[in-house]
Amino acid sequence: MIFSSDKRNLLSLAVPVILTLILYGVYDFSLRSYITFFIYLTLGIVSIFMAFRLSVFKKPLIRFAIVFLFTYLSVYVFSLLLGLNTSLFDFCKGIAFSLVAFSACTMVKALALAIETVFLRKICLVISYVVLFAFVLLPSVLICYFVATGSLISSDIIIALAQTNATEGTEFIQSNFNIMWFLAFVALVVIYAINAFFFRKVEGVDSKNLSVFLSFFLCLASSVWLALPRMDYLPFSIIKVTSKQLDNFEIYKQQKSQRLAKLNKLNTLKLSDSTDPAGNLFVLVVGESETRDRMQAYGFDRENTPYLCEHLKNPNHILFTNAYSSWPQTVQALSYSLTEANQYQKKQTVDAYSIIELARASGFDTYWISNQRKYGVYETPVTVISSTANHEIWVNGSSKMEGVFFDEEIVKRFPNIDDNKNVFVVIHLMGSHQKYDKRLPSEFIRFEGQDETLDYYDDTVLYTDYILEKIYSKASEKSNFKAMIYFSDHGEDPHVVGGHDPVNLNGQMLRIPLAVYLSDRYVQDNPKIHDALVQNKDKYFSNDLIFDLTVRIMGISGLPGMDDSLNLADKAYALDKNSVLTMYGKMHLDEIPETKH
Template sequence: MDYFLFNFSGVQFHYTMSPVFFVAIKNTQKILWNKYNLFLVLFCITACLVGVYKYRDNIITDIPKQTSKTLAQYKNFSKERTDRKDNMSKLLLSHKPEAGVYVLVIGESQNRAHMQAYNYHRATTPWLDSMKNDKNMLLFTKAYSCHTHTVPTLLYALTAKNQYNNIAVKNAVSVLEVAEAAGFETVWLSNQVKYSAWDTPVTSIASEANQQKWINSTLGESTNTDYFDGKLIEELEKIKITDKMLIVMHLMGNHGSYEQRYPKAFEKYDGKNTIDKYDNSIIYNDYVMSQVYKRARKIPNFKGLVYCSDHADAIDKNLSHDAAQFDFDMTHIPLYIYLSDSYIQNNSAKYKSLEKQKNKLFTNDLLFNLMLGVLGINLNNIYEPNNDPTADTFDNNKERFKTLYGKKYICEEKL
């Protein structure tokens, strides 16, 4: 008889080589091999599950959790709208804000490090650069976003909720709700997608506006647009003007794909690489803002223009703004405020405070308090003067400022 010797996992086996025994050998080897692989697979799965559980509180696993939490907060926010409105009259103090027209522009994915006005080496913001030394223009040099995604950022920026208070999102009144209750005509003009998972919470806030215009007909999770942002200037021309207004404009701004954000005429750089395309979009954004400024100043009783981006793109590191790959570059946003001569004359203390704070840290979840301060709205138990740079009580302690919904302290950044 013949004998067959083989090695399996370091153990030697001897079998008689008859046809029957050969079949037995093959089947036995197959069974043992399958069990061995099954053990490895089960071991790997168990190890992965243990690892995920042990390190479950990290940035990567936190993204879906945070998204789910944000959407859940949004649902409660929408459901509690009626109750917030009913309580608004009780919260507003007897002093009524003066009449005036104010424009708030929300940028998208704009990094101040690529803006000429913030000392970028390319001439990407000629209008803003020409305006930054105007006494009426206040350029904030250390503004940061509170998150790196639009919905989480604007859910805080446009409501009373921020990283530094304990207000439940469902109870957080929006800046539009407050302005309307204080007698302002409210307007929302947008080039963002109206109906998608990304923008629905923002849409809910915008739905409070008395006048609305959405020029982007795209549906779903898309960044496509029908028009460039300049189309919003035409819509600004069409709104019904009163002497007491808050106009909010939400741009598509500098969101990727960058080459889709500007007309061919604004392709100053050849566009062969990502930074060229991004810088071209910055140039066009500056042009759009110059036109918003020109149009706003013609509105009777115009008082002020505030511009703030939702977050930035870490364009130099090719990271966009994905929080799973968090980098502080994603939070470096521009913020600037233009105030009319009449506003400065009648609100000299606020103007001086803004001048004092413009080179201090600021996170855009405090935009709500900033806007209430600019508008002159007193909201009892909601407005926070320590979080409003128009107030001399603004807390500019650099150690307190956070981003990524409180998970990162800004002072951790190595500048």
């Protein structure tokens, strides 16, 4: 026999079946329901009561309970210290989850100790410590990240890490590693070691209570499994939000063919009468992690944008002084910038046409050229958007995981296009991505005298200015060149972990450059657009509206839902400092914190 138990009491195992059916109905509600929460909290209280009631020795269990619950609930102390919006109800839900987690760990070990076969008992005891580690890991990750960075990890950080390849991950560690990260690792080891020490002393259940224990254990296991998708313990809720975002990415990918089919049936799309019938080339350049706060063209005291400053002497080359990012991370920012989704209308990303899709449907030959990796752990809307292009050029593709190419390789790969065609080229730079010195040829390491990190960052701005000049020169050689637009996905604060952590948000992460280069022929054919751009160059703008701006400059019309008051290339543009939004519509500009470190 595996367990020493009274066979007659095995009838009690029928109880979990009945209770599981009841709990399934209860958990069909969300934990936002106070009724469901009350049932769940009751389960937690009963769980810990039964764990103590059936245990042979109470004192070791009490000690383990104190340590385990302190570990679990400490995350709420950190959330309060950071001023996060944590309600009493959230804290109560955390208590409920903690009680159930504690009972689950205890009962798994008790179940292992009840096994008579020595070899099997040892295996199950090892499993019980693995279960303990899995449960302790949830709060420990948040605690350790707080130790390392002074903030709590968020779903956005997890998404960003999921898009990071091995080399970028190594560079992230090299850029941000300090004694605090070492202490965070030590904290992780210590937290688990302390919990494991007290867990080791937890004993099994009295043999006469074994059948009751088995019955309750199955009830607990089934109820936890049913409630798992709705648990709102802080670390688990972060995982749920992350999972939902990744699900939305997958939906966007799956709906690509549907969007293309709808666009092809949209008979209202057309090019403006001023479109050159001899051919048109438009270039959209997406920068990486460039803040305008550290650019000469915006008044910074280092000469790191000499080419851009020279271009501004041309009245057809326009610099916009008050552009902001909609989010301080690439995937989220570009999911809006490159699609018709934005912060001001109800259109969601999963339903939104991308700029590539619209250009193709309007007859443009489309190119996507990138010096970033195509895939991380997950595919995102950015990679889905790029896959819609007629031609994809990934400079650092799967064959070059180490990312050996500088951005100048993009200039070398600029396509030999047909001057008689309508062509749209999107270029995604590596720009000022951490680790900054890894983005630079040796001849562009120029600045010194300040903090080394800032020196290297300013060097990347200088190098990006050089690359933009090379791209412009290459494009403007084409007889059909009409316009080039440059903007950055988001800004950067080099002294913040990761450079643009939304948890440590400040204005430098959101203030970005935006420049439009128009050819003489384009201005001649489209004087109203030129005049509108000049008129609006000092107005406030968020880069989720890059889609609208680009579509107007390209002369594409007929897409339902376009709003002139949101278009920087229209004199009807109406956004100002009070109405421009950021952080996906959750923050006005005057609410952006200026320091967080």
